[in-house]
Amino acid sequence: MVMVSNLEVPRELRKEALKHDMYLKPISEDTYELFFGPQHMATENFSIILKMDGSRVEKAIANPGFLHRGFEKLAEQRPYFTNIALLLRICVPESDVPENIYSMAVDELVGWEVPERAIWIRTVVLEMARLASWMFWIMGFANEIGLYTAGSWAAAYRERFMRLFEELTGGRVYHIYTVPGGVRRDIPGDRWLRQLGDTVEYIKSKLKDFDEILFDNYITFARTEGVGVMDRKFALDHAVTGPNLRAVGVPYDVRKDDPYYLYPELDFEVPILNEGDSLARVLVRRYEMEQDLYILEQLLEMGPPGGPYMVQDKRLKSLPRFKVPAGSAWAHVESTKGDFGAYVVSDGTHKPYRVHIRGPSQSHGITVLEELLRGARLADVPVILKTLDNCPPDIDR
Amino acid sequence: MEEGNREEVAEVALNDVVDAVIERAPYAQGKVIRERRVEFSIPAEKLRDFLRVMKESGFEMLMQITVVDWLKEGKFELVYQMWSVTHSTHAFVRLEVQRDDARLPTVMDIFPVAETYEREAHEFFGIDFEGNPRLGPFILEPREYEKHPFRKDFSTLSYVKEIYGEDFDRYDESKTNYVI
Numbered sequence: 001m002v003m004v005s006n007l008e009v010p011r012e013l014r015k016e017a018l019k020h021d022m023y024l025k026p027i028s029e030d031t032y033e034l035f036f037g038p039q040h041m042a043t044e045n046f047s048i049i050l051k052m053d054g055s056r057v058e059k060a061i062a063n064p065g066f067l068h069r070g071f072e073k074l075a076e077q078r079p080y081f082t083n084i085a086l087l088l089r090i091c092v093p094e095s096d097v098p099e100n101i102y103s104m105a106v107d108e109l110v111g112w113e114v115p116e117r118a119i120w121i122r123t124v125v126l127e128m129a130r131l132a133s134w135m136f137w138i139m140g141f142a143n144e145i146g147l148y149t150a151g152s153w154a155a156a157y158r159e160r161f162m163r164l165f166e167e168l169t170g171g172r173v174y175h176i177y178t179v180p181g182g183v184r185r186d187i188p189g190d191r192w193l194r195q196l197g198d199t200v201e202y203i204k205s206k207l208k209d210f211d212e213i214l215f216d217n218y219i220t221f222a223r224t225e226g227v228g229v230m231d232r233k234f235a236l237d238h239a240v241t242g243p244n245l246r247a248v249g250v251p252y253d254v255r256k257d258d259p260y261y262l263y264p265e266l267d268f269e270v271p272i273l274n275e276g277d278s279l280a281r282v283l284v285r286r287y288e289m290e291q292d293l294y295i296l297e298q299l300l301e302m303g304p305p306g307g308p309y310m311v312q313d314k315r316l317k318s319l320p321r322f323k324v325p326a327g328s329a330w331a332h333v334e335s336t337k338g339d340f341g342a343y344v345v346s347d348g349t350h351k352p353y354r355v356h357i358r359g360p361s362q363s364h365g366i367t368v369l370e371e372l373l374r375g376a377r378l379a380d381v382p383v384i385l386k387t388l389d390n391c392p393p394d395i396d397r
Numbered sequence: 398m399e400e401g402n403r404e405e406v407a408e409v410a411l412n413d414v415v416d417a418v419i420e421r422a423p424y425a426q427g428k429v430i431r432e433r434r435v436e437f438s439i440p441a442e443k444l445r446d447f448l449r450v451m452k453e454s455g456f457e458m459l460m461q462i463t464v465v466d467w468l469k470e471g472k473f474e475l476v477y478q479m480w481s482v483t484h485s486t487h488a489f490v491r492l493e494v495q496r497d498d499a500r501l502p503t504v505m506d507i508f509p510v511a512e513t514y515e516r517e518a519h520e521f522f523g524i525d526f527e528g529n530p531r532l533g534p535f536i537l538e539p540r541e542y543e544k545h546p547f548r549k550d551f552s553t554l555s556y557v558k559e560i561y562g563e564d565f566d567r568y569d570e571s572k573t574n575y576v577i
Contacts, residue, residue, distance in 0.1 A: 068536045069552070
């Protein structure tokens with residue numbers, strides 16, 4: 001391990017930062033300061049400043065801000081429909097989630113009944129995004145614990161969803177597809193639906209390979225069992241959501257508890273575990289992957305309903321000057337990271353007055369991470385970070 | 398049970414939740430907006446007391462603190478958004494503070510997660526949360542600290558011009574219809 005003794009932080013900046021406890025106090029004889037990230041593979045544009053005592057973490061300070069692009073401020077200066085191309089960049093691995101929450105909130109403000117076909121497409125897109133994001137997560141997590149094969153497989157399987165997305169929307173990572181009132185384009189045709197069916201079937205057959213190499217592997221158990229434990233009260237107090245909350249035994253899933261789109265008609269389970277350690281968080285994600293495949297199968301069996309894919313409204317003909325009635329709305333969906341929500345305030349003009357996005361990592365990426373890292377070993381830092389599934393862009397926005 | 402019937406039952410149950418909260422906190426006004434959405438407005442000085450009542454009434458999670466800058470009225474509207482796992486309901490707790498002297502007590506000890514939200518609101522809007530020890534540069538760079546960029550009177554264009562100066566030659570002051 002490299003001793004970090006000479007920190008290259010400009011003196012005046014360091015003085016200012018010390019005042020606000022941003023960087024840690026100068027190093028004593030036994031302890032040293034370690035900058036974990038943003039170059040580290042596990043942190044993704046995020047950094048943690050660790051005060052180390054040997055290989056134990058004495059104190060951790062999360063240091064976000066590398067991805068701040070001021071989207072919420074910029075959204076106030078653009079028309080409603082233009083904002084889609086901006087806000088989806090808040091969640092990189094599943095960019096459909098910010099699109100959908102923003103569109104749902106605007107739909108509620110305008111009072112639009114979104115057509116059935118658009119609802120079906122939106123549900124399919126959200127579930128595809130979830131699966132693509134699970135693959136992305138396996139890629140990160142498996143690489144962190146040294147099981148590189150599983151990571152490479154997951155990257156290849158994610159590619160299948162990327163191709164389907166490309167054919168549906170024209171974009172691979174950022175789709176700019178869901179817009180207030182419906183979706184931007186129709187489904188390319190029956191061939192695309194068949195391809196989606198094949199992909200679901202294929203990923204389903206590969207899950208047992210993942211079990212063998214990753215989820216039922218003794219290395220995974222040895223690295224994650226009993227690491228980064230939280231209990232139910234701690235999780236609720238810190239507003240932890242998603243798989244992390246379900247790993248402490250709280251069955252909260254937005255798709256069940258505040259149903260949207262087609263989810264009330266679909267049959268799926270919300271897996272919960274009670275241990276609250278990293279292993280429980282990993283296994284909850286594994287079970288959810290299975291449920292998502294099952295949901296997609298049901299949706300494909302249902303088939304897309306007929307009718308328009310966009311709401312029929314005369315006002316849509318003059319899009320840039322499209323005005324939304326004054327009011328405020330909150331919409332949220334279940335993403336793989338947790339409860340992702342948008343609060344949109346309108347003052348009756350053609351631009352939103354305020355857009356505020358709630359990223360799930362805001363709650364489990366700062367205070368929870370700092371608490372769980374205290375006393376952990378250095379080797380467990382990436383494991384805790386990856387099992388919490390911290391997504392830096394939704395902290396910074 | 399039929400769909401419509403179930404919704405009615407849910408709404409009646411929500412009314413009971415709102416009534417129970419108001420009974421314990423008579424200074425608050427509350428109403429049911431729609432299924433799974435309730436709203437309360439409270440005076441700013443009763444914030445801590447009210448959030449404690451909310452937590453004991455089953456709203457376990459503080460999801461977000463949203464600040465809306467109403468420049469013309471000279472006020473910040475703060476929306477404490479809470480989720481109840483028990484009632485499956487989202488609650489908006491609205492309060493207003495004066496824009497020029499925005500101070501509020503911290504709610505960190507009731508909801509520890511509020512620390513992060515308050516740091517963010519402090520940095521972007523300049524609201525002082527008394528009792529939160531970690532207010533300071535958080536997401537922005539230290540040179541941008543205390544500029545409070547999300548306030549409505551902060552101009553992104555003039556800030557960019559100030560920082561990048563002559564290099565930013567696309568900016569033309571005579572034009573008024575930039576969308577940046």
